[in-house]
Amino acid sequence: MSDRSRRIPEATVARLPVYLRSLAELLEDKTATVSSERLAEMAGVNAAKVRKDLSYLGSYGTRGVGYDVEYLAFQMSRELGLTHDWPVVIVGAGNLGQALANYGGFKERGFPVAALVDADRAKVGQLVHGVPVHHLDELPVLKERLGIAIGIIATPAVAAQDVADALAEAGIGSILNFAPAVISVPEGTSLRKVDLALELQILSFYQEHRDTEGV
């Protein structure tokens, strides 16, 4: 697995969770096989790209039948490292951090929120939706004790870089940034950014053209 996986292009990796979500829907509907065309339609890409992406997983489907949904979902989960849990720490116990701690989609998909962390000592010791709040200084201890794999930055923009530094220093190698700020991380640390306004811009495109064209 390791040699092959290292060569999977970043853009393909970013599409795997989208395919996996489509496969989960198919499994719910008890669909046994799926064509690359159908999967492409569900994921919003073209069929040739689906076939190419899945070939990186060693999956080629069967002509005239398609892909086995259950097996493909298993392969993809294994490749994405979703066959076990990845405990998460959320930094920032404000509204966003609290909302994320309560977000149903994390735990059920293998990302239990193990701790919240905040720089404000007044918040330390509180329970947020059952998750304890610790002080930012405790990150290294929490990392060891709870096996934290991923840190989520849910602070105001101005604090984001300091928090990223603290996460990296604590040895937490994967960071998801929700703060509307550009941050940098040391080499070897994975960084992804959620830009909440991006989807709004896509919607405004369609709204703009609907309004002006009467579609």
Place this chain on the structure above:
Amino acid sequence: MSDRSRRIPEATVARLPVYLRSLAELLEDKTATVSSERLAEMAGVNAAKVRKDLSYLGSYGTRGVGYDVEYLAFQMSRELGLTHDWPVVIVGAGNLGQALANYGGFKERGFPVAALVDADRAKVGQLVHGVPVHHLDELPVLKERLGIAIGIIATPAVAAQDVADALAEAGIGSILNFAPAVISVPEGTSLRKVDLALELQILSFYQEHRDTEGV
């Protein structure tokens, strides 16, 4: 504009905000021109795709010089409908709704949060970061009075479909769903979904392969 824009592929539309964000960074650095290679690198796609995407906007760049950053950003903003504001209503005044009402990235990019709405009458009349909370039943009135263009669903999963129905009935034609639920909307309504766990799955891929391969 209208004839051309209607033919822009969905996948290209989804990349325009990513390019625009890169262009904003270049403008901040007072960079006057950008090559398709550089823009591709910033946006995480390949250069041929950038050139193809920009050609839909009627932008072809100048050989050996590249694209004029400021003009390209203007073209893209116009195409995305970002030359004017799109007032937003957030449905659900819980932690997530409150966090979104306070999210700095919305207003500064032309999506002012005009109102929060909740089904709980006890919350009506409150101010959340300066945004008033109204009852869900007031959606049609708010739509007319505030010119609401986009509705954001920030409720628990179980309420999401009812909220989507209420937004569509109120004539709000664009919906962004944050609830971890699959919902359907009437034809003519635009729907986008923010899946907060998706980015975590991408991070777990890299963490998994780093852990198992010692990279």
